[in-house]
Amino acid sequence: MNYNTKYVVRLTAEEREQLLKLVHTGKAAAAKRRRAQVLLKADAGPEGSGRTDREVAAALEVSEGCVHDVRQEYVEQGLAAALERKRRSRHRPRKLDGAQEAHLIALACGPAPKGRARWTLRLLADKLVELEIVDSISKDSVHRVLKKTNSSRG
Numbered sequence: 001m002n003y004n005t006k007y008v009v010r011l012t013a014e015e016r017e018q019l020l021k022l023v024h025t026g027k028a029a030a031a032k033r034r035r036a037q038v039l040l041k042a043d044a045g046p047e048g049s050g051r052t053d054r055e056v057a058a059a060l061e062v063s064e065g066c067v068h069d070v071r072q073e074y075v076e077q078g079l080a081a082a083l084e085r086k087r088r089s090r091h092r093p094r095k096l097d098g099a100q101e102a103h104l105i106a107l108a109c110g111p112a113p114k115g116r117a118r119w120t121l122r123l124l125a126d127k128l129v130e131l132e133i134v135d136s137i138s139k140d141s142v143h144r145v146l147k148k149t150n151s152s153r154g
Contacts, residue, residue: 007071010045015079022083031085034062038070039082095141096134103133104145121146 011019019036022028028036037060044050051059053067060067074082096104107127112118121139128134128142 007068007075008044008050009039009042009048009071009074011039011043011048012045013047016040016043016045016047018079032083034060034066035070035083035085038062038067039074039079042067042071095137096145100128100133101145103131104128104142105149108146 019040022036023033023040026033038056041049041051041056041059042053053064053071056062056067057064070082104124108119108124113123113127116123121142124146125137125139125142128137
C-alpha cells in the first residue's frame with residue numbers, strides 16, 4: 001500500500017521535549033517508545049526532520065502502516081492518543097436477539113421446505129431474511145445459535 005504523507009506531524013516544543021524524555025528514560029513500554037520515536041522522526045516542525053512514512057519506517061524498522069497510523073492518530077486525536085496502543089474490540093453485537101433466536105429454532109424444528117429432506121444452514125439463513133426477521137445473516141451465525149440449543153432437530 002502506498003502511504004502518502006497526508007497527516008503532517010508538527011510537534012510543539014513541549015511535546016518534543018516530552019517525547020525525547022520518554023524515549024531516553026527507558027521506563028515506558030516498548031510500543032509506547034516506538035510510537036514516540038515515530039512522531040519524533042516524522043515531525044515537520046522547526047526542530048524536526050519531516051521524513052516521509054517510508055523513511056521513518058526504514059529508520060525504525062517498522063511498517064509504513066504503523067507510521068501512517070501513528071501520524072493519523074496524532075493529527076486527529078492528539079499526542080496522548082498517538083502514544084497509547086489501541087485495544088482491539090473483540091466484542092461484536094449479537095446478530096439475533098432472543099425472540100429472533102426463537103423464530104430460528106422454531107423454523108429448524110419445523111418441517112423442511114418442499115423438495116428438501118431437511119433444513120440446511122443456508123436455507124435457514126435465507127428463510128430468516130425472507131421472513132424479514134433479520135436484514136442479513138450468515139450460515140455461520142445460524143450455526144452458532146443452533147449449536148447453543150439442547151433441542152433435537154430430528
